[in-house]
Amino acid sequence: MDRFEAMSLLVAVTEHGSLSAAGRATRVPLATLSRKISDLEALLGTRLLVRTTRKITLTDAGIAYVAAARRILEEVENAEREAAGEFTAPKGELVITAPTMFGRLHVLPVVADFLTAFPEINVRLILADRNVDLVGDHVDMAVRIGKLPDSSMVATQVGVMRTVTCASPALLAGMGAHGALHSPDDLSGLPCVTVDTPMPSPPWRFRDPRSGALMDVAIVPRLAVTTPEAAAQAAVLKVGVVRLLHYQVIDAVERGALQIVFEAYEPAPVPVHLVHALRGQMPLKMRRFLDFAAPRLRQALGDMASKGDGGADVPMTVRNATAALQTRRQPG
Incomplete structure (x- = not known):
C-alpha cells in the first residue's frame, strides 16, 4: 500500500x-x-x-x-x-482564490501584471463565492472579505469594505415627497432585492448614527437572485432596494443608475485580507505575490473608499479605517 x-x-x-x-x-x-x-x-x-x-x-x-x-x-x-527550487527562486504554480466579482474586477488585473513581472510563475485563479479550504484544496492564498474567524491562518489586511443600500433614482422619484427614505425604518413595505442563499433571508443590519446601537430591519424580498451582479442589475431596473458590498454597485452608482441611501446608518466597514496557511518557510512565489499584490489591492480599496465629492459621501468610519491602515503600513 x-x-x-x-x-x-x-x-x-x-x-x-x-x-x-x-x-x-x-x-x-x-x-x-x-x-x-x-x-x-x-x-x-x-x-x-x-x-x-x-x-x-x-x-x-x-x-x-x-x-x-x-x-x-x-x-x-x-x-x-x-x-523544485521554490525556496531559492520565485517559480512554480501559485493557486489563488477570491470572491467571483471582486476577483474579476480587482484581483485579475493584479494577477495579469504579476505574471508579466514573474515569467517563471504560473497562476491558477479560483473565483468562487465560498470560502475555499486552503489546506484541503491546496490553495496558496485567498482574498477574504469580512471578519475572519480565529484560525491558524496568517492574514494581511489590505483595506476595508462598506456595505451599502441602494435604489434606482427613478424608483425613489416615483415614491414622491411623502415616500422619501430618511431611515431604515422606511424600508417597511418597500420592494427589496436580495441575493438568495440556502438559509432564510436574514434581516438587514444598520447602525444608529446617534447611539451606535445596531438595528435589524426585517426584509421580505420582492425578488431573490443568485448573484450580486443580478441583484444590482435588478435594482437598476427599479425592481426594488438592494443591499450589497460597495464594490458590487460602485459602477452603477458612479454612472447614476443607482443612488446610495441611509449612508449615516451604514454598519462598520468589514476588513479585506490576503490570507495564507501558516507554514514553516514561505515559498518565494508566495512572498513575491504577497509583496506585489498587497499594495496594489490596498491602493484600489483606498481609491474606492474615497470615491465621491471630496469624500463627502463616504462615512467617516470608512475614511478613518482606511487612513489608519495606510498609516500603519508607512515605513517608520
Whole structure:
C-alpha cells in the first residue's frame, strides 16, 4: 500500500468531516478511500476512526497519528518545493482564490501584471463565492472579505469594505415627497432585492448614527437572485432596494443608475485580507505575490473608499479605517 497516500486521505477525512466529502475533495471513489484507510489501520494494528451513521471521530490513536501525519506530509511538501527550487527562486504554480466579482474586477488585473513581472510563475485563479479550504484544496492564498474567524491562518489586511443600500433614482422619484427614505425604518413595505442563499433571508443590519446601537430591519424580498451582479442589475431596473458590498454597485452608482441611501446608518466597514496557511518557510512565489499584490489591492480599496465629492459621501468610519491602515503600513 502507498502509506503517504493513505496518510493524505486520512487527513482529508478529518478536515472534511466525512468519507464522502473527502472522496469528493480528493476525487477518490468512496469505496477506494474507505479501503485504503482500513488497510492503514490493519498495517498499524489499531483503529484510527470511529464510524457512525452521523459522523466520524478519531480515536486517541487516530488523534496522535493524524497530528504526526500532518507534520510528515508538510515536511514532504516542503522538501518537494525545495527540490523544485521554490525556496531559492520565485517559480512554480501559485493557486489563488477570491470572491467571483471582486476577483474579476480587482484581483485579475493584479494577477495579469504579476505574471508579466514573474515569467517563471504560473497562476491558477479560483473565483468562487465560498470560502475555499486552503489546506484541503491546496490553495496558496485567498482574498477574504469580512471578519475572519480565529484560525491558524496568517492574514494581511489590505483595506476595508462598506456595505451599502441602494435604489434606482427613478424608483425613489416615483415614491414622491411623502415616500422619501430618511431611515431604515422606511424600508417597511418597500420592494427589496436580495441575493438568495440556502438559509432564510436574514434581516438587514444598520447602525444608529446617534447611539451606535445596531438595528435589524426585517426584509421580505420582492425578488431573490443568485448573484450580486443580478441583484444590482435588478435594482437598476427599479425592481426594488438592494443591499450589497460597495464594490458590487460602485459602477452603477458612479454612472447614476443607482443612488446610495441611509449612508449615516451604514454598519462598520468589514476588513479585506490576503490570507495564507501558516507554514514553516514561505515559498518565494508566495512572498513575491504577497509583496506585489498587497499594495496594489490596498491602493484600489483606498481609491474606492474615497470615491465621491471630496469624500463627502463616504462615512467617516470608512475614511478613518482606511487612513489608519495606510498609516500603519508607512515605513517608520
